Amino acid sequence: MQLQHFIKEKLEKNEFKAALANEELVFFTHSNDNSLRICILQFLFGAKILEVPKLREEGSSKIPLQCARVIRMVRDGYFGFKDYFQSLCDTVDGGKDFYLLGSDFEGYLETQAAVDKAFADPNKWTQMSILSTAGSGIFSSDRTIQDYAEKTWGIEPCRFPSAG
Numbered sequence: 001m002q003l004q005h006f007i008k009e010k011l012e013k014n015e016f017k018a019a020l021a022n023e024e025l026v027f028f029t030h031s032n033d034n035s036l037r038i039c040i041l042q043f044l045f046g047a048k049i050l051e052v053p054k055l056r057e058e059g060s061s062k063i064p065l066q067c068a069r070v071i072r073m074v075r076d077g078y079f080g081f082k083d084y085f086q087s088l089c090d091t092v093d094g095g096k097d098f099y100l101l102g103s104d105f106e107g108y109l110e111t112q113a114a115v116d117k118a119f120a121d122p123n124k125w126t127q128m129s130i131l132s133t134a135g136s137g138i139f140s141s142d143r144t145i146q147d148y149a150e151k152t153w154g155i156e157p158c159r160f161p162s163a164g
Contacts, residue, residue: 045111047100052100059096060097060102063092063101064102066106067092067102067106071089071092
């Protein structure tokens with residue numbers, strides 16, 4: 001969800017453009033030196049940002065069987081932390097699925113199958129990994145912190161004093 005909010009914010013500020021091509025989300029970004037950078041997110045699933053408010057408002061009285069099974073396993077403590085996830089399980093089961101786990105679950109399973117298929121082809125997986133890594137700079141924490149410091153807070157970096 002944080003990634004969706006980040007992307008929405010950047011798109012609204014016209015800091016980068018996005019396009020869907022061959023089932024991949026491609027971001028075109030401009031860096032400080034005005035060079036064009038490209039970031040590719042290759043496996044996507046889930047509700048689109050504009051669909052989220054309506055899905056939350058409608059709620060969900062029925063979740064997919066596979067999701068219900070996983071929720072039951074979490075509720076029963078199969079993965080540990082039984083009490084910790086109780087309220088989340090109650091929310092999903094109760095039709096007030098704020099995080100849209102139920103509505104996104106089938107898409108998640110389909111996407112995971114596509115990941116498994118890509119991973120089975122070492123050449124394709126290597127190519128995808130390299131492209132993904134090469135294009136991930138827009139999401140780095142260093143860039144994000146610098147962006148907030150400059151554009152949001154209007155502050156400059158503080159230089160670390162040298163020893164000596």
